[in-house]
Amino acid sequence: MEKLGAILLIESGKIKQKCKSDGIFTTTSGLFFVHSSKNDPTIQGAIYYRDYWSQQNVEQIRNCCCAPSFIIAMVGAWFCILGGVFLSRVVVQPLTDLIPLTINLQDFDEVRRIARLFYSLSRALQQLSLFYQNLKLTPSDQRFFPYIRQFQFKGEDINFTYIYEIFDDHTRTIWKAKKENGQIIVVKFTPKCNIEAHNICSSEIKTESCKVIYEDIKQAIGLLHEKNFVFADLRASNILIIDTEENQRAMLVDFDWCGKSDEDR
Numbered sequence: 001m002e003k004l005g006a007i008l009l010i011e012s013g014k015i016k017q018k019c020k021s022d023g024i025f026t027t028t029s030g031l032f033f034v035h036s037s038k039n040d041p042t043i044q045g046a047i048y049y050r051d052y053w054s055q056q057n058v059e060q061i062r063n064c065c066c067a068p069s070f071i072i073a074m075v076g077a078w079f080c081i082l083g084g085v086f087l088s089r090v091v092v093q094p095l096t097d098l099i100p101l102t103i104n105l106q107d108f109d110e111v112r113r114i115a116r117l118f119y120s121l122s123r124a125l126q127q128l129s130l131f132y133q134n135l136k137l138t139p140s141d142q143r144f145f146p147y148i149r150q151f152q153f154k155g156e157d158i159n160f161t162y163i164y165e166i167f168d169d170h171t172r173t174i175w176k177a178k179k180e181n182g183q184i185i186v187v188k189f190t191p192k193c194n195i196e197a198h199n200i201c202s203s204e205i206k207t208e209s210c211k212v213i214y215e216d217i218k219q220a221i222g223l224l225h226e227k228n229f230v231f232a233d234l235r236a237s238n239i240l241i242i243d244t245e246e247n248q249r250a251m252l253v254d255f256d257w258c259g260k261s262d263e264d265r
Contacts, residue, residue, distance in 0.1 A: 031125060032071045032084075041073035042080055046092040049084040061132075062086055063139040066147075068128060070095075070121070077101045081121060087144050145175065146189065160185060209248040213241065216250040224258070232257040 032052070034045040052058070053067045061067065067086040072079060078100050084092040096117065103110040142149070145162035152158070159180050166174045166186070173189045217239060224231055231252065238254045 031128075032069060034071065034073050041075050042071075042082060042094065045071035045073045045082060046084065046090070049092060050086075050090045053086045053090075060137055061135065064137050064143065065131075065135055066143045068131070070125065070128065081117075146187075160187070162187070212247045213239075213250040217252065220252050228261050229258055230261050231255070232259065
């Protein structure tokens with residue numbers, strides 16, 4: 001399987017891409033080693049990753065996971081480590097910059113950096129190998145979503161499954177998900193978060209109010225649809241929140257874009 005994968009990838013590079021690397025080494029544990037003296041090895045590595053995991057003989061594995069892999073690209077004495085996953089589209093991103101191996105052995109910081117890098121890569125490859133060895137060959141739609149499917153709340157582990165990505169935008173990583181008890185949640189990955197502000201909102205805004213607000217807007221839109229009207233501008237700025245003695249209520253404002261279905265433009 002390893003030899004077949006390497007051969008098919010090189011042939012694909014010759015025919016489809018009209019360029020090839022000087023050499024490629026492929027393993028079934030998700031490691032691709034690409035060396036090139038004429039072309040960008042990082043681009044070549046991404047192409048080979050895509051072609052390898054697109055093959056029919058690895059389809060069973062691809063249907064069960066996101067095919068995580070490391071790609072080591074080399075040009076001369078420089079190398080770069082990239083990571084690849086196979087989702088609804090192939091995603092390959094550099095994990096390091098382009099690093100020279102022609103270092104000054106008397107420079108302890110440079111030597112330590114290279115040593116730590118290869119040690120970390122070795123540990124990561126061991127974990128990746130175990131991942132594939134223990135992989136259950138059961139098709140799952142969760143392969144298209146992030147690997148993290150658990151969080152802690154008040155000391156308790158909460159498991160969830162993803163439903164769909166809310167925005168098709170890599171800069172806004174937000175997903176709709178469902179907890180084991182059926183409760184719908186929104187999962188967002190962010191490099192930073194103001195937890196104090198989040199806790200203020202979560203403690204001050206009552207869940208009952210949110211449900212009432214949702215039902216108010218749903219009812220208003222439903223009434224318009226019954227009369228063959230389209231509101232056409234449903235967004236936060238066009239929803240007015242009103243405080244009442246019991247709960248917060250909501251109403252639609254700004255009907256400038258509202259019109260009859262199939263009549264107004």
